[in-house]
Amino acid sequence: MKNVFQFIPINKLADKFPENSWWASHYTDFSENDLVAYYEGDLKLPFLDLDWDIPFPQQDNVIIIFIDGHLTVDHLYNAETDGAIGLMVIGNLTAKNIAVGGQEIYVHGHLTVEDILCGSYNHGETIVNGHLQANVLVQDDEYRFNVHGQKSLQCIVNIWHGDGVFQELPIRIQDVLIDEVFYDMDDDEEEIEFSFVTLVSILKEGRSALTNLQEIPHIKKATHVYFTDHHIDVENILKLTKCILMTGDKPYFDLEEHGVHFTVQRAHIDDDGDKTNDSIYMKTSQYHYFIWLNEDQTVSLLRKSFDEGDEWWDITDLPQEHLVDIQDHWIMLLTCVNVATLYVPKIEVQYVERILQHPEIQGLDEDDDGFWDGSKYYSFRQAYTDEDGDFIHARIEIKTPDEAYYFYSLENPSYVSRHYQPPNHFGRHEIAFLNTRRWEASEQYFERFKQFMSQNFKIDILAE
Known part of the structure; x- marks a missing residue:
């Protein structure tokens, strides 16, 4: 030199x-x-x-x-x-x-x-x-x-x-x-x-x-999907009202994807004693859409703009070229539920409950709130009622090597809710259903967590 x-x-x-x-x-x-x-x-x-x-x-x-x-x-x-x-x-x-x-x-x-x-x-x-x-x-x-x-x-x-x-x-x-x-x-x-x-x-x-x-190969999921076609028909509406996201404690579920809000509601008797039919509501940047299952098992499509005083218009019989917008949003909803069906059941509620009830976890305090495996940090929150009287659900938190967080919460009786916090940010976010890579990551990190707990506690705490 x-x-x-x-x-x-x-x-x-x-x-x-x-x-x-x-x-x-x-x-x-x-x-x-x-x-x-x-x-x-x-x-x-x-x-x-x-x-x-x-x-x-x-x-x-x-x-x-x-x-x-x-x-x-x-x-x-x-x-x-x-x-x-x-x-x-x-x-x-x-x-x-x-x-x-x-x-x-x-x-x-x-x-x-x-x-x-x-x-x-x-x-x-x-x-x-x-x-x-x-x-x-x-x-x-x-x-x-x-x-x-x-x-x-x-x-x-x-x-x-x-x-x-x-x-x-x-x-x-x-x-x-x-x-x-x-x-x-x-x-x-x-x-x-x-x-x-x-x-x-x-x-x-x-x-x-x-x-x-x-x-580098990534895990490939099975090809079976919940929805096998994308028709707006009675069969698919009923499948939506019976999917994994429809829990037993309430007659509806909400999700938001790519700026579109969806509410799927199953038939039930509301608080006023009135019968409510199976339906799907969509809110986009331009319109409100309503897909309604009638008593005679026919399907009605309704649309309303955001203009003040505008009313719902029946668009069921419009030519197909005028229904492209609602069909695109419908396909996105079915795709989201397909992803949910594939990933959501993989982490069972009883698994998380059993982990949180383990004596080693129950014994953690504020100064010793988790475990470090050499590259990831595992911490836990037991359920409690805060100062405002709000019930805070129990959850497991995983801090990844890139300082992101994955959260696994007992917010629903039927499945474990998953959330994500990006590196260098504060506050958890819903995991978008169309972001399958993040769903895959959340699942793989939880599998590594289960292996860590089993190896270090000398007991398979996830066994039945």
């Missing part, structure tokens, strides 16, 4: 260290023999090795590299994670791969990594004042990534636990990294260990350590 750096005693750069960096507080702990490799301007390198035993160009006493500008590097790494040369970039840091540990990596701007960003062991931290964007983040439990801006990570995997998340779905670390970076433990083929040193060696050779993430 060509020597284009100035080598300056560390105390001479005290005024350039950002306030929230480790060096701003501790530069006085070093002598004038401890040097900073200082570069003014933007720098592009094919690689940068931060190991102590690789003297930074022609100097043995360099303890930190200071780039007073932007740094672009193909591969940034060090193999020894007990301690290594520090790096401070006042601009943006752009790299193809980064595998580090044992020092502070400080980026005043944004950090962008094309392939792998790996932090190992507990003797290091990466601080990013701007945004972090990386294809794959590989981390153990101890290494810290402190990002002040937004994080955009396609895939996160955890070294210690061996799993992570890819495009919202749980994933194994073996599906992300090539076999070469793993080795068997004590001839046990089922237990493997990740080799950080091997990862660094691969990067030194300029090779990729990633598998083809796009080819």
Whole structure:
């Protein structure tokens, strides 16, 4: 590497260290023999090795590299994670791969990594004042990534636990990294260990350590569906009123999808003693629609605009080209119920009840409210009545490796309600029925939770 750096005693750069960096507080702990490799301007390198035993160009006493500008590097790494040369970039840091540990990596701007960003062991931290964007983040439990801006990570995997998340779905670390970076433990083929040193060696050779993430297989559901056609007819209306979402405690259910509100109501006697027929109400951005099952088992279609004073109009006999809008919304409703039928029954109410009644769960308090499996956090809320007299339902919460939350609540007598909270947001959201990837993720995370509880409590608490 060509020597284009100035080598300056560390105390001479005290005024350039950002306030929230480790060096701003501790530069006085070093002598004038401890040097900073200082570069003014933007720098592009094919690689940068931060190991102590690789003297930074022609100097043995360099303890930190200071780039007073932007740094672009193909591969940034060090193999020894007990301690290594520090790096401070006042601009943006752009790299193809980064595998580090044992020092502070400080980026005043944004950090962008094309392939792998790996932090190992507990003797290091990466601080990013701007945004972090990386294809794959590989981390153990101890290494810290402190990002002040937004994080955009396609895939996160955890070294210690061996799993992570890819495009919202749980994933194994073996599906992300090539076999070469793993080795068997004590001839046990089922237990493997990740080799950080091997990862660094691969990067030194300029090779990729990633598998083809796009080819990772996902679980495929059975092809059976609840609705086999999309006709607006008596059979499908009755199937709607008997589907999984129609619970026994009330004669209707609501859902909202793509800005359209639906209410499906089964025939019943209302509070005034009047009989109400099976019906479906739709509210779009332009109209109210009403699909009504008459006493003679014929179907009526009604429409009303949002104009003040407008009345319901019978559109049953309109030509098909005038009914495209209501038919599109009807198909969307049937599709939502098909998805609900496929996923909702997979987590049974009695399973969640049994978990929440387990003595270990019942014994949790505010200071010890859950369990950590190495990459996911499981916490629990028992049912209670709040200060306003409102009943708060019991639920299980799962915090995922990308800091999203999945909630499993006992809000209905017939099925477990599922909700989702995106990373860096507050407040749970309904899981859209057309977002099958999120339904799949919620199911897979719950399966991992059941495995964790069974293994750690030495009893299958989900058994009948």
